[in-house]
Amino acid sequence: MEEERCDLLCVDAPRAEAIREGLLGVEAARAAAERARALSDPTRLMLAAALREGEELCVCDLAWISGRAQNLVSHHLRLLRSHGLVSSRRDGKLVMYSLTGEGSALLGAVLGEGMAFSEARW
Numbered sequence: 449m450e451e452e453r454c455d456l457l458c459v460d461a462p463r464a465e466a467i468r469e470g471l472l473g474v475e476a477a478r479a480a481a482e483r484a485r486a487l488s489d490p491t492r493l494m495l496a497a498a499l500r501e502g503e504e505l506c507v508c509d510l511a512w513i514s515g516r517a518q519n520l521v522s523h524h525l526r527l528l529r530s531h532g533l534v535s536s537r538r539d540g541k542l543v544m545y546s547l548t549g550e551g552s553a554l555l556g557a558v559l560g561e562g563m564a565f566s567e568a569r570w
Contacts, residue, residue: 482531483531483532483533483550483554484554484558486527486528486531486533487533487554487555487558489524491514491516491520491521491524492524492527492528493555493558494514495510495514495521495524495525495528496528496533496534496547496551496555497555497559498510498513498514499534499545499546499547499551500547500552500555503546504544504545504546505544505545505546506539506542506543506544506545507521507522507525507542507543507545508542510525510545525545528551529545532548532550532551533547533548533550533551533554533555534546534547534548534551535547535548
C-alpha cells in the first residue's frame with residue numbers, strides 16, 4: 449500500500465502560511481462540526497427536509513410526516529434549534545418551526561444538492 453505523503457520536503461512557505469492564517473480556529477471548527485453532526489441523524493435529516501418543503505410546521509405536523517412520536521420529534525427539534533439550524537415561534541398553543549438560512553444551506557450540502565450526480569430528493 450502506497451503512503452500518501454511527499455517523498456521530498458518542498459513547502460511553499462508563503463502560500464502555506466497564508467492558508468494557515470486564514471483557516472478556521474479550533475473553536476469555530478468544533479462548532480461547525482457539531483452543526484454538521486446535528487444533521488447526521490436520519491430523523492433530524494428527515495425533519496429538516498420536511499421543514500424545507502413545508503417552510504413552517506408544528507410538531508404535530510412533523511410527527512405525522514415523519515411517522516415519529518411527538519416527544520421524539522420535539523427532542524430532535526430542540527437539538528436542531530440549539531445548533532441554529534431551525535428556529536421556532538409560539539402561535540397560541542402551537543410551536544411552529546422553520547429552517548434557518550444556515551440550516552437550509554447545510555441541508556443542501558449534506559444532501560449533495562447542486563452536484564450533477566445527486567439524485568437525493570425528499
